[in-house]
Amino acid sequence: MNKVNATLKRVRELARPDRVFDFMVPQESPVDTRHGPILYLEDVSVSFDGFKAINNLNLTIDDGELRCIIGPNGAGKTTMMDIITGKTRPDSGQAWFGSRHNLLSLSEPEIARLGIGRKFQKPTVFEALSVFENLELAMAGDKRVWATFTARLNSESRGRIDEVLDTIGLAQEYRRPAGVLSHGQKQWLEIGMLLMQRPRLLLVDEPVAGMTEQEMQRTAELLTRLAGQQSVVVVEHDMGFVRSIARTVTVLHQGSVLAEGSMDEVSNDPKVVEVYLGAPQEEMA
Amino acid sequence: MMQDVQTTSLFKERSTLLVLGALLVVTVAVTLANLLPQGHPLYVSTFTVSLLGKYLCYALLAVALDLVWGYLGILSLGHGAFFALGGYAMGMYLMRQIGARGVYGNPELPDFMVFLNWHELPWYWHGFSSFPFAMAMVLLVPGALAFVFGWLAFRSRVSGVYFSIITQALTYALMLAFYRNEMGFGGNNGLTDFKEILGADVWAEDTRRTMFIASSVALAAGYLICRAITRSRLGRLCVAVRDSEARTRFIGYRVEHVKLAVFVVSAMLAGVAGALYVPQVGIINPDQFSPLFSIELVVWVALGGRATLYGAIIGALVVNYLKTVFTGVMPEAWLFALGGLFVLVTVALPKGIAGLLRFRQGQARTAASRQEAKA
Ligand SMILES: Nc1ncnc2c1ncn2[C@@H]1O[C@H](COP(=O)(O)OP(=O)(O)OP(=O)(O)O)[C@@H](O)[C@H]1O
Ligand SMILES: [Mg+2]
Secondary structure, three states: OHHHHHHHHHHHHHHOOOOOOHHHOOOOOOOOOOOOOOEEEEEEEEEEOOEEEEEEEEEEEOOOOEEEEEOOOOOOHHHHHHHHOOOOOOOEEEEEEOOOEEHHHOOHHHHHHHOEEEEOOOOOOOOOOEHHHHHHHHOOOOOOHHHHHHOOOOHHHHHHHHHHHHHOOOHHHOOOEHHHOOHHHHHHHHHHHHHHOOOOEEEEEOOOOOOOHHHHHHHHHHHHHHEOOEEEEEEOOOHHHHHHHOOEEEEEEOOEEEEEEOHHHHHHOHHHHHHHHHOOOOOOO | OOOOOOOOOHHHOHHHHHHHHHHHHHHHHHHHHHHOOOOOOOOOOHHHHHHHHHHHHHHHHHHHHHHHHHHOOOOOOOHHHHHHHHHHHHHHHHHHHHHHHOOOOOOOOOHHHHHOOOOOOOHHHOOOOOHHHHHHHHHHHHHHHHHHHHHHHHHOOOOHHHHHHHHHHHHHHHHHHHHOHHHOOOHHHOEEOOOEEOOEEOOOHHHHHHHHHHHHHHHHHHHHHHHHHHHOHHHHHHHHHHHOHHHHHHOOOOHHHHHHHHHHHHHHHHHHHHHHHHHHHOEEOHHHHOHHHHHHHHHHHHHHOOOOOHHHHHHHHHHHHHHHHHHHHOHHHHHHHHHHHHHHHHHHOOOOHHHHOOOOHHHHHHHHHHHHHHO
8 A cells, every 4th residue: 555655656757747857957067166266276375395385275166157267377377277177186185166176086087078178278178179079078078989970970060060150250260171271260169169068167277378369358258258147157368358357366476465356456466566566577567 | 050069970080991992902902912923014922912911000009009009199119129029929820730740849838938938838928829818918917017007197197298208118118028048938039830720721821811811801890890999088078188187187088097998999009900910920029129119209200290080091102111111221221211210290380291292171161261361
């Protein structure tokens, strides 16, 4: 009797009109941000041969935020991204992605699959492959060897690629080898490759270095458009660019946070001014 | 939007059809010419048939190397080892077929074991009298070695020149090991004096023709397997790994798995090439493990043109034909000639002989898009 009741209950549960089957729910990334930030670094330190590149760094990024990180050369910005993406292991501290995933216990591909996309300082796209193929490879999905061998491009993924091609403004260039693109176009393609993975958090290292004024403007538009759908962390030296996109700015110096706030607050902070005066090649706008 | 992604099937591709067509024509023509009476002007001797069969085995080996070097960027300088291991597996089968017809007439043991005063067949020789078992070993032994070796190397991210050096060390170590009589593989004489394969006389003309045809079929199959890989998304992934390994990792691929899988496939193909080679030349000895052989093999692929597969076939055939001609005239100078040729092609034809052929789809596409860019 009990059994029958239980079965009935399960059937009723299945037939509930307000309920959708699990497999019909769009696959959300398993990252839990209901109770807090998407990225959380606490007291992270790392040293290379005794040199402290990151020194008790604390950083919190909220879901959907666009955050700019600035700092003089060697401040540890790239190293920080290395830690978040699993490339470098810190000596101490904690790094969490949402409230559920401990980044320090995950490998690089695992972190990438969880939804942290990274754009390198130097643009790296697959030069021998076409723009389309670059995006195709980056697409989220089963990335094991056999699945990759048997993968066929369906109309859905083709649609997704077209969508990203439009977003990054390379729809005209899709069949050209990535190696012949201009510097700016390569940067966008790389951002597009990150978008193909539907990331929750985008880490972008110096996106406008070497770009023309016009390209810079398009990049600013692109990044502001992306924020909101995903969290974006931008490391940049170009103050004009940072000013044009920044809501919150974090200043990194000698491996830890020196100041944090709006662009105006930060640029009037005496500590920040001092650091930048010490490095005269940086123009503080 | 229009799309240019591979939608034609493998068998409609121009390069594939040309390779298969050329192989078919050569195989049929040579076989028929060998069947003509000896005095006929078009007659091709059985010796030449076996020589061509040997070239085809080399071509298959070159294709296997091109898969890992050309596409994946892994320069293996020890691929000769997989070839030799496949060859030894076949050699062991052929030794077991000799039975009591050896010099010592021992029905249980190959001659060299009798000579060493052994009384029992070592455990690892058991099973080799069965052809299917031996053929399984032709695939499994090179595959397993590649798996273990690759697993260790790729997991600890050994790559580039370091990987090349340890593959040289691998083949060198195997050569030294196989030279030792106690290993039970015939020491420096290797395995030879074969009599029968699948009940047929190894030296009979029709057996030789069959082995030549089998080599051609194996080359075609090996080419198709490699081409199926390189034209799939996995093939594009290989190119991505070659051009930027770190990037590939960050977009979520397990680079070491990709490398391992392709390396193992390549090693197995090399093993098959070795297995077909041995009955046609009639001997397998430790010199086949020589580091120099593995380097020569790299030169074939470089000369033919990397990352095209058919370039590797052309390279292997051209270089080995030249080698045959050259060693007949002045053997001492061969290595100099090979080196000179290598330098010449590297300077004058960086894309190898295949670079001269324009039928590759990818190239046509690149050229077209360059024109677009100019316009
Ligand atoms: N793998 C490493 N080994 C040794 N030192 C390193 C390593 N990686 C980074 N460093 C050092 O750590 C410091 C921080 O480097 P990092 O690249 O993070 O700076 P950055 O803020 O990105 O600078 P830039 O603005 O020039 O890109 C530098 O002094 C650098 O030399
Ligand atoms: Mg940096």
